Amino acid sequence: MxxxxxxxxxxxxxxxxxxxxxxxxxxxxxxxxxxxxxDPLQGNKVRKLAPLLARDDLRGRMVVSFGGAYSNHVAALSSAGRRFGFRTRFYIRGEAVRNPTLDLVTRNGSTLHFLDRTAYRRKHDPDFQRVIGLRTEEIVVPEGGSxxxxxxxxxxxxxxxxxxxxxxxxxxxxxxxxxxxxxxxxxxxxxxxxxxxxxxxxxxxxxxxxxxxxxxxxxxxxxxxxxxxxxxxxxxxxxxxxxxxxxxxxxxxxxxxxxxxxxxxxxxxxxxxxxxxxxxxxxxxxxxxxxxxxxxxxxxx
CATH class of the missing domain: 3.40.50.1100 (Rossmann fold)
Known part of the structure; x- marks a missing residue:
């Protein structure tokens, strides 16, 4: 709990x-x-993620989400995964980069994949999600967490x-x-x-x-x-x-x-x-x- x-x-x-x-x-x-x-898991990020964190089947699951290279949502969800024992994978908008936010996310054990901006616009399309490797057993959280x-x-x-x-x-x-x-x-x-x-x-x-x-x-x-x-x-x-x-x-x-x-x-x-x-x-x-x-x-x- x-x-x-x-x-x-x-x-x-x-x-x-x-x-x-x-x-x-x-x-x-x-x-x-x-x-x-x-901790980046603070404020409205905690409140937006509350339904996810309330799940009783969360530990050990893969949670997938989306965001920009400096996304507070991505940082917060990665921190939640580290703290509460679930895995995280993120699809990041734009070319592959390194910065302090993404370094923190990586230290939290998350996996990162970068999508060009044209592909990223299709992030919530179920057909496109299958193309980029999302599986039915994975939990998908929308960009921003809401x-x-x-x-x-x-x-x-x-x-x-x-x-x-x-x-x-x-x-x-x-x-x-x-x-x-x-x-x-x-x-x-x-x-x-x-x-x-x-x-x-x-x-x-x-x-x-x-x-x-x-x-x-x-x-x-x-x-x-x-x-x-x-x-x-x-x-x-x-x-x-x-x-x-x-x-x-x-x-x-x-x-x-x-x-x-x-x-x-x-x-x-x-x-x-x-x-x-x-x-x-x-x-x-x-x-x-x-x-x-x-x-x-x-x-x-």
């Missing part, structure tokens, strides 16, 4: 912009939602927050890549007064459709506000003023965004999210006395 985890901490953030605006700002530290500090069965686990981060605050927050803010976590939070928050603000990490107007595709209750979309102004040019693009670095002994890149009192952030998702929320606080988008929660979804390892 996989040992349960306690709720991740909810911390008050006394940022000068929030104090000046009279906004009660909190951070839901899901980067601490892990069995081991600084599955419809994951949504209640992803939404639990909102329920934890309500318990910790003692009330529903006015705003619950999170970053999004595939929309799975956002859909889970929207379902959990449905019927509450909370506005769920979703900050896509990629540019474009496609995120609403992605979230809608996840939802079994489309009416939950009534709680959604899509904030599309803070992708900073698109996936893996960042402002020149940010400082990107990798601490000694770490694998994932960090981002300093020239704001005080912030927790460690990574540049693809959480740095953009925090920058966006702080900008909106300074611009007066949130009412004085309002409660704003930022979800730190992880990626700090």
């Amino acid at each position: 996989i040992p349960p985890l306690p709720a991740s901490p909810l911390e008050r953030l006394h940022h000068p912009a929030a104090e000046a605006a009279g906004v009660q700002l909190f951070v839901k530290r899901d980067d601490h939602y892990s069995w081991e500090p600084l 599955q419809r069965e994951s949504l209640p686990y992803a939404g639990a981060v909102y329920a934890e927050t309500v318990d910790q605050l003692g009330t529903a927050p006015d705003y619950f803010c999170l970053s999004a890549g595939t929309g799975g976590t956002a859909a889970g939070v929207l379902l959990a928050a449905y019927g509450s007064p909370t506005r769920v603000e979703v900050f896509p990490a990629l540019r474009g107007d496609w995120m609403a459709k992605e979230i809608r595709n996840w939802l079994t209750a489309p009416e939950a979309l009534t709680g959604l506000d899509l904030i599309t102004d803070f992708s900073f040019g698109g996936y893996a693009r960042f402002p020149a003023a940010w400082r990107l670095y990798t601490p000694a002994g770490s694998v994932a890149t960090r981002a300093e965004i020239k704001e005080p009192l912030l927790p460690p952030l990574e540049p693809v998702y959480t740095a953009k999210l925090f920058a966006g929320v702080l900008h909106r606080i300074s611009a007066g988008y949130y009412p004085r006395g309002g409660t704003v929660v930022i979800l730190h979804s992880g990626g700090i390892y």
Whole structure:
């Protein structure tokens, strides 16, 4: 049985912009939602993989998934395999490379296969999966880790927050890549007064459709506000003023965004999210006395 985890901490953030605006700002530290500090199996990756990890036939099985060369999902699933005794194989988008993320995945005992970008687009096609060697007895996890069965686990981060605050927050803010976590939070928050603000990490107007595709209750979309102004040019693009670095002994890149009192952030998702929320606080988008929660979804390892 996989040992349960306690709720991740909810911390008050006394940022000068929030104090000046009279906004009660909190951070839901899901980067601490892990069995081991600084393990890639943390935060929303734990929650997305919960249905897999709950299986009683997992030990010794082969689990197959997909991702990019710097994928937090690939790193997290490889760590889960090492920790809980199942094997992992990954199909990686692009030409064969080495980097700290893939070196970690290899040390965890995973097998890697690289697919060119044209072939990779067919990754979820059953006929193509047979061509590249997937077997019926293997367990396939989609790219990013989200599955419809994951949504209640992803939404639990909102329920934890309500318990910790003692009330529903006015705003619950999170970053999004595939929309799975956002859909889970929207379902959990449905019927509450909370506005769920979703900050896509990629540019474009496609995120609403992605979230809608996840939802079994489309009416939950009534709680959604899509904030599309803070992708900073698109996936893996960042402002020149940010400082990107990798601490000694770490694998994932960090981002300093020239704001005080912030927790460690990574540049693809959480740095953009925090920058966006702080900008909106300074611009007066949130009412004085309002409660704003930022979800730190992880990626700090």
